[in-house]
Amino acid sequence: MTEQVTMQDQIKQTVTDNKVVLFMKGNANFPQCGFSGKAVQILTALDAEFVTVDVLSNDQVREGIKQYSNWPTIPQLYVGGEFVGGCDIMTEMYEAGELKDTLSAT
Amino acid sequence: MVTPEQLKTWIETGFDAAQVAVEGDGHHFEATIVATEFEGKSRIQRHQLVYAALGDKMKAEVHALSMKTLTPSEA
Numbered sequence: 001m002t003e004q005v006t007m008q009d010q011i012k013q014t015v016t017d018n019k020v021v022l023f024m025k026g027n028a029n030f031p032q033c034g035f036s037g038k039a040v041q042i043l044t045a046l047d048a049e050f051v052t053v054d055v056l057s058n059d060q061v062r063e064g065i066k067q068y069s070n071w072p073t074i075p076q077l078y079v080g081g082e083f084v085g086g087c088d089i090m091t092e093m094y095e096a097g098e099l100k101d102t103l104s105a106t
Numbered sequence: 107m108v109t110p111e112q113l114k115t116w117i118e119t120g121f122d123a124a125q126v127a128v129e130g131d132g133h134h135f136e137a138t139i140v141a142t143e144f145e146g147k148s149r150i151q152r153h154q155l156v157y158a159a160l161g162d163k164m165k166a167e168v169h170a171l172s173m174k175t176l177t178p179s180e181a
Contacts, residue, residue: 035170071150072157072164073171088172089149 007064015078020050020103023065024075028052035087039075042094048103079103107132108167120159125181134170140181149175 015021020043026032028040028050043050055062055074066072069083077084079102084090093099110128113135117126124141137156144152152175157164164171 035172070154083150085150086153088174089153092149092174 007060008068011061011064011068012081014053016081018051019080020048021053021078022050022075023053023055023061023078025054025056027054032056033074035073036075039077039087039090042090042099043077043103046094046100046103080105108135110135113137113168113171116163117156117159120155135168135172137171137173138176139173140176140178142178144175144177145179 022028022036022039022043024031024033024036024039026036028044031037031040040052053061053065055065062074065074065076069076071083071086073086075087075090077086077090084099084102085093090099093102108130109132110130113130114126114128114137117128117137117139118124121139121141121143124139124143126137126139128135128137130136139156141155143155147155153173156173156175160168160171
């Protein structure tokens with residue numbers, strides 16, 4: 001239980017300390033899932049500076065991030081500490097021109 | 107293996123009268139959901155409603171689901 005609280009704190013720290021964070025499977029150069037790869041492509045297309053967290057390298061992070069956002073899937077994008085969405089929402093926002101604003105707003 | 111028809115049924119249980127269309131190959135699915143429950147809700151909240159309907163099935167049976175969530179007036 002204590003461990004779980006610590007993980008939630010660690011995640012909060014990560015998304016607060018970094019403006020744009022993508023929790024994904026694999027990394028930006030070697031995504032291990034099509035959805036994570038697409039999320040990276042979108043952020044790259046928008047010239048966003050972002051850090052990635054590979055959930056495959058740590059099961060506690062993988063489960064912890066799902067609890068943190070009440071969101072059962074990966075990837076997950078955070079901007080300015082706020083959960084923005086998964087791959088579908090990123091795609092919709094990108095196509096609507098909204099994601100660029102979200103990324104530059106903070 | 108999950109069929110698109112099963113997934114459609116599972117999603118429908120979470121809504122009063124949603125129009126749900128699902129395509130997929132048993133591993134990757136694409137769902138379009140039109141529901142009045144989405145009115146006034148953000149994209150995140152809409153997807154969370156669908157995930158809530160699926161519950162633990164999202165962890166086990168359904169690996170990859172992409173979805174479009176629309177209100178009747180948006181559809």
